[in-house]
Amino acid sequence: MPKELNGKDVLIKVSGPDHPGITSELMSIIKKTNNSLLDMGQSVTHGLLSLSFVINIANENTEQDHVLKDLLFAANNLNLTLDYKVVEPKAKSQKTEKFILNCVSVEPLSAAFVCDISTILSKHGINIKRIDKVSPNEFKSLEISTQVPIGMNWQEVKAELLKTSNGHQVDVAFLKDDIFRRSKRLIVFDMDSTLIQTEVIDELADACGVGDEIRKITEEAMNGEIDFDESLIKRVSKLKGLEASKMKDILDSLPLTPGVEDFIHTIKTLGYKVAVISGGFTFFANALKEKLGLDYAFANELEIVNGKLTGNVVGTIINAEQKALLVKLIAQQESISLEQVVAIGDGANDLPMLATAGLGIAFHAKEVVKKEAEQHMSHGPMTSILYFLGITDSSELL
Structure with a gap:
């Protein structure tokens, strides 16, 4: 080994067909010498290995310590290519934080998308x-x-990612790479337009013959244009006289959101607790709790007298603030940190709930909600959220 390498840091790069035992073989050579391992990284793309590591060549190397020669010989026997070069000691860099950018698409990802994101x-x-x-x-x-500079302008980055996400129809999420990223324990859903693909109150309105009036108020409420409590009271009042039996007919035809059943089955198999917290109605929330095997269901109670709706809501209204409060109460009941909670919703009244959870996802949400929420998913089925949770292959659980 050239004496001029003594005391130097040497970067060694190995590439070629991947198979078990490569790292073990090369590290056994380092182990036998007085050379220090300073850094390493490894990845496999399409079956091809890229392995690199930095060693410091000890000053006291003896004649028998031919580490580079031994590494070259071993690499050749393993059908690998090995290159090396002297590198400068690593300088102190600016302070950064680790984040993971998840990108999930229904269709194969394109080079254009990867270019725009990078x-x-x-x-x-x-x-x-x-x-x-x-x-x-x-x-x-x-x-x-990724390594993200501390103090970065997150709002600007988020706006650019949202534009790229919509342009390529690829869902993206920038998640802090900490101990909580893969240790979520509670999933909380909104119901209308999240667990199911419709707004129940609109279905009730159609059955009552006041569909257009109520849909207009619903849209204003979901976009945050009018107070939720006021809108709910106004909409429910228009349902006065509706036969309660009509709710069973509506329940039987409610369309579940694509991927919901597989998603819930997977997370329940992994031990998650699951809740629905809805500004809708208990009749439907409780039925979904039973059907999907949820652990909790909270919603508004419609008053029924003599088999008909009175047009009144009974008890405390489940509005935006109540949703956030219930998230905290369930987490407390289950002894779960809020950082371990995932909240999923689509409307403006879900924003406080999304902000309370460690991971809040605006799911196929209104544009105003996507802009305000920490994360969003607008293109894939519910099962795509599994990737955000670090569950990358759930096929054997489905």
Whole structure:
């Protein structure tokens, strides 16, 4: 070994067909010497290995310590290519935080999308450390490990990511890579237009012949244009006289959101607690709780007298503030940290609930909600959220 390498840091890069035992073989050579292992990284793309590591060549190397020669010989026997070069000791860099950018698509990801995403990251000084394909058989999802400068303008980055997400129809989520990312324990759903693909009160309105009037008020409420309590009281008043038996007919035809049943089955199998907290009505929330095997259901109670709706709501209205409060109460009841809670909703009245949870996701939400929520998913089925939770292959659980 050249004496001029003594005391130097040497970067060694190994590439070629991947198979078990490569890292073990090469590290056994380092182990036998007095050379220090300073850094390493490894990835596999399409069956091809890229392994790199940095060693410090000890000053006291003896004649018998030919570490580079031994590494080259071993690499050749393993059908690998090995290169090396001297590198400068790593300088102190600016303070950063680790974040994971999850990208999930219904269709295969394009080079244009990857280009746009990486350009946004580069523009804001976000360094890509690693890229992994996490959908087992298709190129439809990526997990991008990044180093984010502390104090970065998150609002600007979020706006640019939202624009790119909508343009390519790829869902993205920027999640802090901490101990809570893969340790969620409670999932809380909104009901209308989240667990199910309709607004129950609109279905009740159609049955009562006041569909257009109520839909207009519902839209204003979901967009945050009018107070939720006021809108609910106003809408329910128009249902006065409706036969309560009509609710059973509506329940039987409620369309579940695509992927909901598989998503809930998967997270329940993994031990998550699941709740629905709705500004809708208990008759429907409780039925969904029973059907989907949920642990909790909270919603508004319609007053019924002599088999007909009176047009009144009984008890405390489940509005935006109550939703957030109930998230805290369930977490407390289950001894779960709020950082371990995921909340999923679509309307303006879900925003406090989304903000309370460690991970809040605006699911196929109104534009105003997507802009306010921490994360959003607008293109894939409910099962796509599994990738945000670090559950990358749930096929054996479904």
